[in-house]
Amino acid sequence: MSDIPLPQGFRSAGMHCGVKKDPSIFDLALFVSDFPCSSAGVFTTNLVHGAPVKVSRERVRRETTRAVVMNSGNSNACTGDRGIEDARWMTGLAASQIGCAADDVLVCSTGVIGRFLPREPLETGIKAVATKLAATPAAFEAAARGIMTTDTVPKQSTRTVELDGVTVRISGCAKGAAMIAPNMATMLAVVMTDATLTPLQADGMLRHAVDRSFNCISVEGHMSTSDTVLLLANGAAAGRGQSKPLSDAAKKQFQAALDEVTAELALGIIRDAEGATHDITLDVTGLRTRDEAFRIAKAIADSPLVKTAIAGADPNWGRIVSAAGYAGVKLAEENISLKVNGMLLYERGVPLAFDASAASASIKNNRATHVELMLNLGQESVRFWTCDLTAEYVRLNADYTT
Amino acid sequence: MSDIPLPQGFRSAGMHCGVKKDPSIFDLALFVSDFPCSSAGVFTTNLVHGAPVKVSRERVRRETTRAVVMNSGNSNACTGDRGIEDARWMTGLAASQIGCAADDVLVCSTGVIGRFLPREPLETGIKAVATKLAATPAAFEAAARGIMTTDTVPKQSTRTVELDGVTVRISGCAKGAAMIAPNMATMLAVVMTDATLTPLQADGMLRHAVDRSFNCISVEGHMSTSDTVLLLANGAAAGRGQSKPLSDAAKKQFQAALDEVTAELALGIIRDAEGATHDITLDVTGLRTRDEAFRIAKAIADSPLVKTAIAGADPNWGRIVSAAGYAGVKLAEENISLKVNGMLLYERGVPLAFDASAASASIKNNRATHVELMLNLGQESVRFWTCDLTAEYVRLNADYTT
Numbered sequence: 136m137s138d139i140p141l142p143q144g145f146r147s148a149g150m151h152c153g154v155k156k157d158p159s160i161f162d163l164a165l166f167v168s169d170f171p172c173s174s175a176g177v178f179t180t181n182l183v184h185g186a187p188v189k190v191s192r193e194r195v196r197r198e199t200t201r202a203v204v205m206n207s208g209n210s211n212a213c214t215g216d217r218g219i220e221d222a223r224w225m226t227g228l229a230a231s232q233i234g235c236a237a238d239d240v241l242v243c244s245t246g247v248i249g250r251f252l253p254r255e256p257l258e259t260g261i262k263a264v265a266t267k268l269a270a271t272p273a274a275f276e277a278a279a280r281g282i283m284t285t286d287t288v289p290k291q292s293t294r295t296v297e298l299d300g301v302t303v304r305i306s307g308c309a310k311g312a313a314m315i316a317p318n319m320a321t322m323l324a325v326v327m328t329d330a331t332l333t334p335l336q337a338d339g340m341l342r343h344a345v346d347r348s349f350n351c352i353s354v355e356g357h358m359s360t361s362d363t364v365l366l367l368a369n370g371a372a373a374g375r376g377q378s379k380p381l382s383d384a385a386k387k388q389f390q391a392a393l394d395e396v397t398a399e400l401a402l403g404i405i406r407d408a409e410g411a412t413h414d415i416t417l418d419v420t421g422l423r424t425r426d427e428a429f430r431i432a433k434a435i436a437d438s439p440l441v442k443t444a445i446a447g448a449d450p451n452w453g454r455i456v457s458a459a460g461y462a463g464v465k466l467a468e469e470n471i472s473l474k475v476n477g478m479l480l481y482e483r484g485v486p487l488a489f490d491a492s493a494a495s496a497s498i499k500n501n502r503a504t505h506v507e508l509m510l511n512l513g514q515e516s517v518r519f520w521t522c523d524l525t526a527e528y529v530r531l532n533a534d535y536t537t
Numbered sequence: 538m539s540d541i542p543l544p545q546g547f548r549s550a551g552m553h554c555g556v557k558k559d560p561s562i563f564d565l566a567l568f569v570s571d572f573p574c575s576s577a578g579v580f581t582t583n584l585v586h587g588a589p590v591k592v593s594r595e596r597v598r599r600e601t602t603r604a605v606v607m608n609s610g611n612s613n614a615c616t617g618d619r620g621i622e623d624a625r626w627m628t629g630l631a632a633s634q635i636g637c638a639a640d641d642v643l644v645c646s647t648g649v650i651g652r653f654l655p656r657e658p659l660e661t662g663i664k665a666v667a668t669k670l671a672a673t674p675a676a677f678e679a680a681a682r683g684i685m686t687t688d689t690v691p692k693q694s695t696r697t698v699e700l701d702g703v704t705v706r707i708s709g710c711a712k713g714a715a716m717i718a719p720n721m722a723t724m725l726a727v728v729m730t731d732a733t734l735t736p737l738q739a740d741g742m743l744r745h746a747v748d749r750s751f752n753c754i755s756v757e758g759h760m761s762t763s764d765t766v767l768l769l770a771n772g773a774a775a776g777r778g779q780s781k782p783l784s785d786a787a788k789k790q791f792q793a794a795l796d797e798v799t800a801e802l803a804l805g806i807i808r809d810a811e812g813a814t815h816d817i818t819l820d821v822t823g824l825r826t827r828d829e830a831f832r833i834a835k836a837i838a839d840s841p842l843v844k845t846a847i848a849g850a851d852p853n854w855g856r857i858v859s860a861a862g863y864a865g866v867k868l869a870e871e872n873i874s875l876k877v878n879g880m881l882l883y884e885r886g887v888p889l890a891f892d893a894s895a896a897s898a899s900i901k902n903n904r905a906t907h908v909e910l911m912l913n914l915g916q917e918s919v920r921f922w923t924c925d926l927t928a929e930y931v932r933l934n935a936d937y938t939t
Contacts, residue, residue, distance in 0.1 A: 248859060459585060464584075526935075529845050
């Protein structure tokens with residue numbers, strides 16, 4: 136049982152309502168602030184996206200947000216106009232339990248695509264989950280469990296920082312990109328804080344944090360229709376009516392703490408990726424821009440050939456270098472060097488003699504694999520996280536929706 | 538044993554020389570024209586590419602090409618300056634056997650990346666293979682075997698067309714993108730014809746054919762460092778000294794026949810893809826440009842989530858539609874319709890009720906799966922071929938190079 140607390144003025148709850156068949160598995164979560172929040176959201180860029188994404192996207196960057204209602208087991212994506220009605224209906228029902236406007240409730244759904252939401256269990260469930268709201272770590276963990284699909288553990292993270300003399304807390308939870316039929320890939324996260332932020336500040340800080348966390352992970356490169364990261368800031372830390380704008384120093388401190396929370400949640404997703412036996416940290420350095428480093432990291436992270444080699448503890452480094460070559464970034468072989476787990480295998484375009492058995496053993500005997508690709512073209516770099524690709528992943532994802 | 542003939546004036550041979558350990562497996566091929574050829578080549582766009590790609594790219598679009606020497610078991614990629622010297626040395630040795638300039642010999646290598654070519658077996662081998670050159674179907678098949686890596690069958694194709702009253706033959710062979718350590722992914726093909734083409738014509742026609750065949754297949758989306766498709770045209774069909782430029786009608790006939798040969802070779806690669814249990818034909822229709830249709834088809838073909846669903850006979854169609862959504866093409870859900878094996882599952886943004894068991898059975902009971910995604914935005918379309926992703930693929934690719 137986690138003991139991660141919520142920030143002041145927040146309550147949450149999670150339970151099983153019946154979107155999923157197994158009554159022992161949670162499928163509903165509610166996060167509520169007792170005070171109006173500045174809200175921000177970062178959403179999937181997939182042009183095919185779920186109805187909850189369409190509805191929530193219109194309702195962030197406001198100062199009146201009060202809650203997020205989330206279900207797992209059905210993503211309410213590719214469901215047309217009826218899907219949008221269903222998503223709005225969920226927020227209206229949650230709003231009437233809390234006593235706020237439907238517009239002040241955000242909504243996320245994760246699960247299989249292309250099926251209409253079952254209203255009956257959700258109606259009973261949303262009414263019931265509102266009666267369970269509590270400010271306890273147990274209630275927060277229950278909510279974190281309510282959004283899980285194939286995750287094996289709930290992912291939560293918290294930081295406490297002193298901002299301009301006020302103790303502020305940031306707490307978030309996330310579900311992973313691990314996938315198995317009947318559930319579709321999705322990454323969802325909610326981060327709550329009792330710091331005082333304007334919607335514009337919340338938006339800018341959330342984007343900064345997401346660019347260095349959730350946007351730097353890849354399980355298999357299939358972008359979900361439902362990816363959503365939300366930030367709610369209710370200003371309750373300073374006491375009601377006492378909140379003041381953050382100083383510049385405090386903004387920096389807050390950003391750093393927020394970055395840590397989102398990075399911890401993102402890493403939690405990689406560590407719990409379906410079927411994975413290795414967590415891979417990719418450091419791509421020496422590019423002209425961060426975007427170039429990012430594109431190379433993503434090409435490597437998305438290559439099934441790189442991922443299967445690491446699953447097999449195979450130091451077949453040509454697969455890594457060749458993936459960099461098709462990332463769409465201007466580069467030259469003679470500048471490229473590569474280290475795997477600290478061992479230099481390729482230096483400025485020339486293959487080095489190395490102890491292949493030792494390299495293989497170092498991959499095999501460690502869950503963490505560290506890949507450093509040095510392009511030697513500039514000063515920009517990126518750190519990216521991914522996982523290996525195993526037969527177990529294929530087995531899990533070849534199961535029937537039927 | 539195949540009975541595919543070579544065009545007039547061509548000879549070929551294949552054998553084991555010792556780049557690979559197992560003496561029963563071929564690893565060397567030589568294709569020779571008795572007369573100078575117009576040559577054209579299409580090469581990998583990977584910025585990390587093998588030394589043979591660098592060398593051959595400089596030698597195509599000429600009128601004096603005489604031969605192609607190819608080895609499997611070592612790609613001579615990521616091998617720096619020494620790799621380029623090795624590739625040139627191979628062409629020089631082949632040229633001295635044939636009696637031509639080194640510049641008139643093209644070279645391809647496929648296999649593991651980052652190891653220097655073993656000159657000793659290649660020196661003995663290239664001298665020996667030149668003595669085996671023959672114009673027989675058996676010699677052509679031996680050459681097709683000499684370029685195989687994890688392919689289980691050689692891939693050959695031929696067409697005969699009457700052009701301006703002259704009977705012309707086009708014959709080609711290819712090796713697949715199937716991958717297994719210690720061999721790296723690569724697609725290589727050589728197409729020979731006794732038609733009369735200028736280097737510019739050969740280049741244009743080869744690009745047209747490759748765009749509709751080898752560029753429309755994907756096994757797992759990892760672009761090789763060595764992909765090469767070569768066309769040699771020696772004009773021998775009309776008799777020595779009798780060759781004339783093709784008429785416009787003949788050019789069209791030749792293009793159609795060449796397109797058929799390359800498509801047959803490309804399909805052969807998909808049918809022999811490693812671990813695959815389904816061949817998938819993707820028809821993406823109704824786009825504003827062919828490039829848009831291509832990008833959507835490639836996003837679908839490269840999605841491990843789509844590929845594992847088909848491996849599991851899972852009609853989880855949301856995975857297909859959602860892959861289209863992140864292809865970088867402007868589209869709207871409400872225009873999209875989807876058929877799988879002829880069954881309409883999603884129509885203009887609305888999920889349809891369908892018999893999931895019947896849909897699953899139709900995938901399960903057929904090696905061929907047909908996916909039709911209709912965007913309803915324009916008149917352009919593309920046909921793309923891919924295969925499913927199985928646990929066997931992962932098992933094969935997680936093996937050691939060590």
